[in-house]
Amino acid sequence: ERRAALSASSGPGQTSDGHLVPLLANVGGPADLPAALDAGAEGVGLFRTEFLFLDDSAKAPSEEKQVEAYRKVLEAFPEGRVVVRALDAGADKPLDFLTPADEPNPALGVRGLRTLLEHPEVMRTQLRALAKAAEGLPVHLEVMAPMVADRVDAKAFADACREAGLRAKFGAMVEIPSAALRARSILQEVEFLSLGTNDLAQYTFAADRQVGALARLQDPWQPALLDLVSLSADAARSLGKSCGVCGEAASDPLLACVLVGLGVTSLSMGAASIPYVRAALAKVTLAQCQRAAEAARAMDSAEEARAAAAQVLSGE
Ligand code: PEP
Numbered sequence: 001e002r003r004a005a006l007s008a009s010s011g012p013g014q015t016s017d018g019h020l021v022p023l024l025a026n027v028g029g030p031a032d033l034p035a036a037l038d039a040g041a042e043g044v045g046l047f048r049t050e051f052l053f054l055d056d057s058a059k060a061p062s063e064e065k066q067v068e069a070y071r072k073v074l075e076a077f078p079e080g081r082v083v084v085r086a087l088d089a090g091a092d093k094p095l096d097f098l099t100p101a102d103e104p105n106p107a108l109g110v111r112g113l114r115t116l117l118e119h120p121e122v123m124r125t126q127l128r129a130l131a132k133a134a135e136g137l138p139v140h141l142e143v144m145a146p147m148v149a150d151r152v153d154a155k156a157f158a159d160a161c162r163e164a165g166l167r168a169k170f171g172a173m174v175e176i177p178s179a180a181l182r183a184r185s186i187l188q189e190v191e192f193l194s195l196g197t198n199d200l201a202q203y204t205f206a207a208d209r210q211v212g213a214l215a216r217l218q219d220p221w222q223p224a225l226l227d228l229v230s231l232s233a234d235a236a237r238s239l240g241k242s243c244g245v246c247g248e249a250a251s252d253p254l255l256a257c258v259l260v261g262l263g264v265t266s267l268s269m270g271a272a273s274i275p276y277v278r279a280a281l282a283k284v285t286l287a288q289c290q291r292a293a294e295a296a297r298a299m300d301s302a303e304e305a306r307a308a309a310a311q312v313l314s315g316e
Pocket residue numbers: 046048088175195196197198199200246247248
């Protein structure tokens with residue numbers, strides 16, 4: 001009881017039986033660091049670098065400006081993990097100089113890694129800036145690509161990282177159902193996966209994340225989404241690699257326990273949610289999380305899945 005209460009307010013994320021689940025922060029830039037440190041984040045699980053690019057949508061920020069911003073974030077977690085996402089432009093985050101203006105379906109168009117592959121100079125500059133920013137720091141830098149569809153995408157990204165001289169782990173976000181279905185094959189090219197459950201829900205249910213009327217289908221408790229999380233986590237575990245979640249799903253304390261039960265190895269969220277997720281994990285065992293995950297996946301709606309997991313996790 002006492003141990004659970006102590007670990008709930010600070011310290012590493014873990015279940016009551018000591019299964020460690022690093023709790024990381026989602027940040028958009030240096031301005032978000034104080035809140036992340038205050039919340040006791042163990043690192044950064046998603047650095048959304050596109051915010052740096054949104055200042056001036058007419059051109060990319062200079063390499064020097066990028067190095068400066070990346071360095072500040074890397075310095076905030078000297079011994080920790082910092083997962084930087086390569087520029088994710090397009091769809092809900094259009095950039096004038098990169099995003100085609102005439103796409104009929106921007107969410108299904110040239111966005112994320114697809115944009116970077118069409119503009120290799122932008123990707124090269126960013127990866128080089130990251131390499132410079134990390135120079136001499138003990139930080140564990142990880143760099144991941146948004147919107148990876150398959151192994152070909154993953155290889156193109158890993159090659160670009162190597163060419164830029166990046167000494168880091170390279171990873172792929174799982175935001176497209178094809179990536180979850182073929183996680184094993186993607187993991188032949190990269191060292192870790194990170195589930196972007198916001199986009200993964202959007203593409204699994206063909207439900208635009210910006211359309212409020214489709215909230216039922218965007219619900220991360222949807223059993224189909226849990227199935228895709230499970231596929232990805234299983235593939236990573238079987239290869240001895242990690243599979244985190246950095247979408248909104250990780251910030252729901254109850255769902256966070258279910259994700260851990262599905263085999264997810266770290267959770268990244270807005271800093272404000274970290275204390276709640278830490279407290280929820282500290283109250284349950286790993287076996288309980290696994291039973292909750294199984295119960296949720298046996299249901300046919302998000303609502304039933306949530307209720308089933310809540311029952312198992314409350315120990316009833
Ligand atoms: C996601 O899609 O879940 C994600 C983490 O990325 P973003 O919300 O920035 O698209």
